Amino acid sequence: MIHHISSKHLSLEQIQEILSSRSNLALSAEASTRIRHCRDYLEQKLAANDQLFYGINTGFGSLCNIRISEADLEQLQHNLVVSHAAGMGDVVPQEVLRIMLLLKIQSLSYGYSGVREVVVQRLVDFYNQDVLPVVFELGSLGASGDLAPLAHLSLPLIGLGEVWFEGHRQPAAEVLSKHGWQPLRFQAKEALALLNGTQFSAAYATWSLLEARRLTDQADLNAAIGFDAFNCRLSPLDAHIHQIRPHEGQISTAKKLLKLLENSEIAQSEKTAVQDPYAFRCVPQVHGASRDAIAHIEKMLVTELNSVTDNPNIFPDDDLIVSGGNFHAQPLALPLDYLAIALSELGSISERRVYQLISGQRELPAFLTDDPGLHSGMMIAQYTAASIVSQNKTLCAPASTDSIVSCNGQEDHVSMAANAATKARRVVLNLERLLAIEFMIGMQALEYRRPMKSSPAIEKIREEYRRVVPRLEGDRVLSVDLEATVVFLKHGGV
Numbered sequence: 221m222i223h224h225i226s227s228k229h230l231s232l233e234q235i236q237e238i239l240s241s242r243s244n245l246a247l248s249a250e251a252s253t254r255i256r257h258c259r260d261y262l263e264q265k266l267a268a269n270d271q272l273f274y275g276i277n278t279g280f281g282s283l284c285n286i287r288i289s290e291a292d293l294e295q296l297q298h299n300l301v302v303s304h305a306a307g308m309g310d311v312v313p314q315e316v317l318r319i320m321l322l323l324k325i326q327s328l329s330y331g332y333s334g335v336r337e338v339v340v341q342r343l344v345d346f347y348n349q350d351v352l353p354v355v356f357e358l359g360s361l362g363a364s365g366d367l368a369p370l371a372h373l374s375l376p377l378i379g380l381g382e383v384w385f386e387g388h389r390q391p392a393a394e395v396l397s398k399h400g401w402q403p404l405r406f407q408a409k410e411a412l413a414l415l416n417g418t419q420f421s422a423a424y425a426t427w428s429l430l431e432a433r434r435l436t437d438q439a440d441l442n443a444a445i446g447f448d449a450f451n452c453r454l455s456p457l458d459a460h461i462h463q464i465r466p467h468e469g470q471i472s473t474a475k476k477l478l479k480l481l482e483n484s485e486i487a488q489s490e491k492t493a494v495q496d497p498y499a500f501r502c503v504p505q506v507h508g509a510s511r512d513a514i515a516h517i518e519k520m521l522v523t524e525l526n527s528v529t530d531n532p533n534i535f536p537d538d539d540l541i542v543s544g545g546n547f548h549a550q551p552l553a554l555p556l557d558y559l560a561i562a563l564s565e566l567g568s569i570s571e572r573r574v575y576q577l578i579s580g581q582r583e584l585p586a587f588l589t590d591d592p593g594l595h596s597g598m599m600i601a602q603y604t605a606a607s608i609v610s611q612n613k614t615l616c617a618p619a620s621t622d623s624i625v626s627c628n629g630q631e632d633h634v635s636m637a638a639n640a641a642t643k644a645r646r647v648v649l650n651l652e653r654l655l656a657i658e659f660m661i662g663m664q665a666l667e668y669r670r671p672m673k674s675s676p677a678i679e680k681i682r683e684e685y686r687r688v689v690p691r692l693e694g695d696r697v698l699s700v701d702l703e704a705t706v707v708f709l710k711h712g713g714v
Contacts, residue, residue: 221241221242221243221244222243222244222245222246223238223243223244223245223246224245224246224247224248224251225245225246225247225248225251225325225326225329225344226248226250226251226329227250227251227254227329227330229526230326230522230525230526231522232426232429232430232518232521232522232525235319235322235426235430235525236430238322239315239318239319244347244348245322245325245344245347245348246344247329247337247340247341247344251329251331251340252337253331254329254330254331255328255329255331255335255336255337255340256337257331257536258331258332258333258334258534258536259334259335259336259337260536261334261534261536262276262334262408262409262534262536262541263408265541266290266408272285272287273532273541273543274531274532274543275300275409275412275531275532276293276334276408276409276412276532276541277290277293277408293407293408294405294406294407294408296408297406297407297408297409297410297411297412298378298405298406298411300371300411300412300415301371301374301375301378301380301406301411301414301415302371302375302380304367304368304371304415305368305371305372305374305375305380305381306359306368306371307355307356307357307358307359307368307369307371307372308356308358308359309356309357309358309359310356310357310358311354311355311356311357312355312356312357312369312420313427314352314384315427316423316424316427316645317352317353317355317373317384317423318347318352319422319423319426319427320355320369320373320419320420320423321343321346321347321352321373322347323419323422323423323426323525324343324370324373324414324417324419325340325343325344325347326525326526327417327419327527327528327529327530328340328343328413328414328530330528331536332528332533332534332535333409333413333528333530333533333534334408334409334410334413334534335409335410335413335414336407336410338404339377339404339406339410339414342377342401342404343377345399345401346376346383349385349399350384350385351376351383351384351385351395351399352383352384352385353372353373353374353375353376353381353382353383353384353392354372354381354382354383354384354389355369355372355373355420356368356369356372357369357638357642359638360420360421360637360638361624361626361631361634361635361636361638362418362421362548362549362550362552362553362634362635362636362637362638362639362640363547363548363549363626363631363633363634363635364416364531364547364548364627364631365415365416365417365418365529365530365531365547365549366417366418366419366420366421366549366637366638367415367416369420369638370414370415370416370417370419370420371415373414373419373420374411374414374415375392376392376395376396377403377404377406377414378403378404378405378406379392379393379396379403380392380393380403383395409534412530412531413530414530416529416530416531416547417529417530417547418524418529418547418549418552418637419529420638420641421549421552421553421556421637421638421640421641422521422524422525422552424556424638424641424642424644424645425517425521425524425552425555425556425559425641425644426521426525427645427648428556428559428641428644428645428647428648429514429517429518429521429559431648431652432514432559432562432563432648433514434710435563435566435648435651435652435655436507436510436511436514436566438655438659438709439507439510439566439570439655440473440476440477440480440503440507441480441659441678441681442570442573442655442658442659442662443477443500443503443507443573444476444477444480444481444675444678445659445662445663445666445674445678446499446500446573446576446577446658446662446665447477447481447487447500448481448484448486448487448666448669448674448675448678449577449584449662449665449666449669450496450500450573450576450577450581450582450584450665451486451489451491451493451582451583451669452491452493452496452500452501453491453493453495453496454478454481454487456474456496456500456501456502456503456504457474457477457478457481457504458474459471459474459475461474461504462474462504465505467508467509467512468508468511468512468515469507469508469509469510469511469512469515470504470505470508470509470512471504471508472508472511473503473504473507473508473511474504474508477503477504479677480675480677480678481674481675481678482675482676482677483675483676484673484674484675484678485672485673485674486669486672486673486674487674487675489672493582497572497576498572499569499572499573499575499576500573500576502569503569506565506566506569507566507569509562509565510562510563510565510566513558513559513561513562514559514562516555516558517555517556517558517559517562520551520552520555521552521555523551524551524552527546528546529546529547529549530546530547531543531544531545531546531547532544533546548634548635549635549637549638550620550635550637552635552637552640552641553619553620553635553636553637553640554620556619556620556637556640556641556644557616557618557619557620557640557644559644559647560612560615560616560640560643560644560647561616563612563644563647563648563651564609564612564613564615564616564647564651566651566655567608567609567612567647567650567651567654567655568609568612568613570605570651570654570655570657570658571602571605571606571608571609571654571657571658573658573662574601574602574605574657574658574661575602577598577661577662577665578597578598578599578601578602578661580592583668584665584668585597585668587599588661588664588665588668588692589692589694589695590693590694591694595694595695596695597664597692597695598660598661598664598692598698600698601657601660601661601698601702602657602661604653604657604702605654605657605658608650608653608654609654611650612647612650612651615643615646615647615650616647618640619636619637619639619640619643620635620636620637620640622636622639623635623636652706652709652710653702653706655709656702656705656706656709657702657705659685659705659709660689660698660701660702660705663682663685663686663689664691664692666678666682667691684708685705685708688704688705688708689701689704689705689708
């Protein structure tokens with residue numbers, strides 16, 4: 221399959237399809253025309269007058285008033301990439317790198333950045349051949365774009381740095397040689413266009429939101445399992461309640477749980493408890509609020525995905541080169557902090573359901589084991605959940621409220637979107653683990669409702685899961701079961 225890069229609206233659904241189908245990319249005729257038109261204008265503009273244009277024929281940051289001679293423009297762009305490649309820390313995961321490449325290609329293709337088509341095409345070649353630059357997580361303030369990460373993304377274009385290829389890290393120069401690619405020599409504006417931009421933060425946000433969609437569905441399924449496992453009433457899911465507080469997420473969550481529990485023997489059985497704990501009774505309100513938050517965050521991210529975020533911006537048809545601040549990542553920093561909180565809350569209420577299920581209530585044995593005392597059963601799985609929930613609370617401290625002056629005072633307010641992005645991903649991974657713990661424990665608790673059964677939908681999932689993780693009869697190493705559960709839930713088990 222081939223996805224043609226163009227100015228058409230790019231949605232999260234399209235990105236997911238491109239990634240999951242491993243589609244190749246190709247520049248559309250429209251994109252090629254726009255790129256060439258902008259580059260031709262820039263070259264004519266530079267040849268026609270001596271005007272200063274930031275980063276094109278001047279220094280960078282606080283050095284913006286220093287003119288660079290025409291003879292040194294190519295060296296200026298080279299120096300920009302190598303000097304800004306100062307990242308450290310963990311390497312960016314390859315699934316995020318693919319998104320970074322896609323988003324950078326998309327942004328440059330709009331024809332407001334002034335790069336040559338050969339530069340964008342080389343990025344396309346990298347993507348199609350799965351040549352992924354080695355990029356480090358630490359180094360961006362989310363201000364003049366994600367400078368250090370995008371510098372590392374750009375180094376291999378000129379034959380420097382490292383790339384992931386054929387399963388391991390290799391010097392970029394060697395991989396370029398294998399493909400018969402000559403290192404590029406950046407011309408005026410090109411390195412600046414590559415380094416300015418929010419594609420590092422936006423790639424993490426994209427990955428996190430795609431995962432968030434899956435995990436919110438998983439949280440709803442877990443809650444439905446928990447309703448039967450804890451022998452809860454269905455009345456909190458009644459549509460009358462939600463019609464008088466009509467938040468979209470709340471309404472849809474209640475409907476989804478009712479659908480999942482349709483024709484459940486356990487749900488239809490007589491109940492003795494008058495009310496259920498909030499972790500069950502308030503699922504529509506809590507899960508629904510997170511769903512609504514995610515919908516809001518998606519709206520802001522999709523706008524960013526379809527934007528030009530480098531500087532300066534070039535408008536050939538209006539004879540304008542304008543220096544501004546589209547690289548500032550505040551529109552991502554705030555939503556990424558919000559995303560961490562919304563997902564953390566799904567994990568928090570999940571852990572509370574876990575606690576209720578192992579607490580020896582509602583005719584369930586303590587810790588969901590046949591012989592409590594001799595066996596500890598699911599006791600320590602709840603400890604693990606509690607530790608993860610606590611870590612998520614720490615990760616929810618906002619990054620966007622921080623700012624550190626940089627570049628000799630030129631960049632005096634920064635977004636810290638990159639920090640918000642990388643910690644949001646950690647919250648996503650933690651939520652995945654929390655929901656695996658809850659799923660495993662919910663399935664164990666259902667065993668004690670026999671001979672009554674849950675809904676046909678849940679029973680089918682239970683049957684498939686038991687082929688992977690058997691019922692806990694006696695104590696065993698639960699981390700093995702939990703890792704198997706994560707894989708089961710991630711790869712089509714639900």
